[in-house]
Amino acid sequence: MVNNSKKSGVSPALIWSVLSLFFFYQFVARSSFPTVLMEQFMRYFQLDATGIGALTSCYYFVYTLMQVPAGIVVDRFGVRTVATIASALCAVGIFVFVSTSNCYIAGVGQMLIGFGASFAFVQTLKSVATWFPVEKTTMMSSITISIGCLGPVIGGPAVSQIVQKFEWKGLLEGFALVGLLISALIWMIVRDKKTSAGQKRGDSIFDSLKMVVTSRQAWVLALFTMALYAPLSALGDLWGVSFIKKAYNVDSGVAVFANNMLYVGLVIGSPTSAYLATLLDSYKKPMVGAVTLCAILMGIVIFCTGMPVEAIFALFFGLGFCCGAILTYPLAMRIFPESAGGTATSFLNAMSMVSGVILMPLVGYLINLSWDGTMADGVKFYSLSDYQCGITAVLVFLIAGAILSLMMEDRSPRGDGKAAK
Numbered sequence: 001m002v003n004n005s006k007k008s009g010v011s012p013a014l015i016w017s018v019l020s021l022f023f024f025y026q027f028v029a030r031s032s033f034p035t036v037l038m039e040q041f042m043r044y045f046q047l048d049a050t051g052i053g054a055l056t057s058c059y060y061f062v063y064t065l066m067q068v069p070a071g072i073v074v075d076r077f078g079v080r081t082v083a084t085i086a087s088a089l090c091a092v093g094i095f096v097f098v099s100t101s102n103c104y105i106a107g108v109g110q111m112l113i114g115f116g117a118s119f120a121f122v123q124t125l126k127s128v129a130t131w132f133p134v135e136k137t138t139m140m141s142s143i144t145i146s147i148g149c150l151g152p153v154i155g156g157p158a159v160s161q162i163v164q165k166f167e168w169k170g171l172l173e174g175f176a177l178v179g180l181l182i183s184a185l186i187w188m189i190v191r192d193k194k195t196s197a198g199q200k201r202g203d204s205i206f207d208s209l210k211m212v213v214t215s216r217q218a219w220v221l222a223l224f225t226m227a228l229y230a231p232l233s234a235l236g237d238l239w240g241v242s243f244i245k246k247a248y249n250v251d252s253g254v255a256v257f258a259n260n261m262l263y264v265g266l267v268i269g270s271p272t273s274a275y276l277a278t279l280l281d282s283y284k285k286p287m288v289g290a291v292t293l294c295a296i297l298m299g300i301v302i303f304c305t306g307m308p309v310e311a312i313f314a315l316f317f318g319l320g321f322c323c324g325a326i327l328t329y330p331l332a333m334r335i336f337p338e339s340a341g342g343t344a345t346s347f348l349n350a351m352s353m354v355s356g357v358i359l360m361p362l363v364g365y366l367i368n369l370s371w372d373g374t375m376a377d378g379v380k381f382y383s384l385s386d387y388q389c390g391i392t393a394v395l396v397f398l399i400a401g402a403i404l405s406l407m408m409e410d411r412s413p414r415g416d417g418k419a420a421k
Contacts, residue, residue, distance in 0.1 A: 011193055014130035016140065016188045019079070019124040020147045022087045022182050026117035027151025028159075029094060029179075031057060031263075033172065035152075035241045036159045036256055039379075040168050042168050045103040047370075047382050049390070053364025055103055058110035059117070061358035066118035067350035078192035079130070084183050089116030099173040121349070123285050130193050145270060149263040152236060156256045168343070168362045191237040195226050213343050217335055218409050223348070223353035228326050229399025233300060233356035234394045236262045239363050240316075243387045247305040248312050256397025258312045265320025273325035277413045283331040284410035289407050290325030295398035297322065302391050305384065326352070332412035343370070359393060366390040 034056045040051050046198060061078030074082050098108055119146075128140045172317050214217045235243065238257035242402070250258070269290075276286045297318045307315075332344040367382055367390035374381040 002059055003016040010189055011244050012127075015131060015190050016127050016181070018125065018185050019083060019120075019127050020091075021201045022083065023120040023124050023144065023148045024151045025087070025179060025182055026090055026113070026120045026149045026413060027410050028155035029090065029113055029116060029175070029236045031152035032155035032159045033175075035236070035259060036156055036252070037163065038170050038238065039240055039365075040163075043379060045106060047103060049364035049367040049382060050361065051103065051364070053361040055107055056355050057360040058107040060233070060353050060360065062111045062114035063118045064350050064353035066358055067353065068120075068346045070119045070122050070346075074119065074123050074126050079126050080187065080190040080192050082119055083123045083190060084187045086116040086119040086181055087183040087186055091116075091176045091183065093177065093207035094172055094176035094228060098169050098176070117223070119388075122346070129192070138195065146267045149267045151263075153260045153267075154258045156241075157253070158300060160212065160256045161251055170395075178179065206262050209347075212336065212347050215336075217409055218332070218344060218347060220404055221332055221335075222265045222348050224287070224404040224408065225289070225326055225328045225348050226350045226355045227293065227397045227404065228287075228323055230264070230355045230359055230394045231294065231403075232262060232323055232351075234359040234363055234391070235259065235316075235319075237356060238360050239387075239391065243391055244312065246303075246382070246384050246387050248307065251310070254309060254312075258309070258398035261313050261316040262320035262323070265317040265322075267316075267320075268326025269321035271324075272321070272324075273327055274413075276332075281412050282410050283327045284405070284408050286325050287327055287408070288402070289406045290322040291398060291401045293318060294322035295395060295402055297310055298395045298398055302388055302395060330413070331408070331411055334414060335409060353414060359397070362393050363390040366393060 012340040038052060040046070041055070042049075045051070045055065090113050092108045093114075094114060094239075095109070096112060097106050097109030100109075128144065132140055159171065236259060241252065241255045242264070244255040244258050245252065248255075248258075255272050273283060273286045273290065277283050280286065297315055301315050303317070328348050329345050332348055336344045366385045368380070370389040371380055371382055372386075374383075
């Protein structure tokens, strides 16, 4: 593939780095702020557990709806323009969120963040496919995912430390300014490759989409992806820190660090599961084992409270490690023809986000349903049993995922797409 970026003096690595920075940025906004600052948000917006879950899920609602359209928009208008606007919208969304005490306007801010963030992953992968040789795309894509997952790993502890010295609204305003800076960097650095032939594939888009959404296997893979992503969306992105503090009697710093072990585990578990798939010559086997183990670990996390700190870290690392075994994306590329492969992976990614749309408010609703009426400092006081009631919804998702994993068609990661033996 010809490296046309040299004509502008910008290297492919620099283009990818700036786009990956935006991917990292939106991951911090999506995961670190809601988990670390949840109590501050509840007081500021005067919300209970159900309300804060609904507010946070506004991000996921828009992000999920935009997954398939995002790929089409990037293909049509190019990475540079779309990424510039998307990163700016993220920053504007944060400004809107922090500038009001009205939870409905704050929800609009969350939607703007979700809209902008929905382009982050697809446009970064698009740059990889455009500017890097084919033999490097798999590794670059894996590194991109790892960079995104490092967002909450680094951002969570950083936010926890900063809010001990500075007011949280000032922190978010500063973070929004960083987003505008990233937007400017994208416009100055990112380039689009000129195509010699017109890309007239619009007629096949709806055919591919129809092929995917009417396929039983696509729905099995999508629902499994949603189930295995459940611990990340429910614990990693919102309820994890509060639950850990309540269940294991640790301070906020320890709780944030333990919760971030989900993402550390994911960073390591993702390439490990890919290696195991090749070793076992099966996509299905690692996923069946991972979702089963994940359900067992989730049960231990929920019901075996009061364990030492080291055990908490190990359990959350194990949960994240198992969640890294979402091999449904390459499996879908094997099951569906090349013309529908992108549509299939976009569909799976959208469904993975549905777990957040459903679980964030559902967990909050169940916690609120279990509440016994106790108040503390004008805010509802939730007991450990309340949190256990809510988080059990994640366990139910994982059990459903274990059942769905048995219904998957399998393929050989080594072969030509035929079923593995």
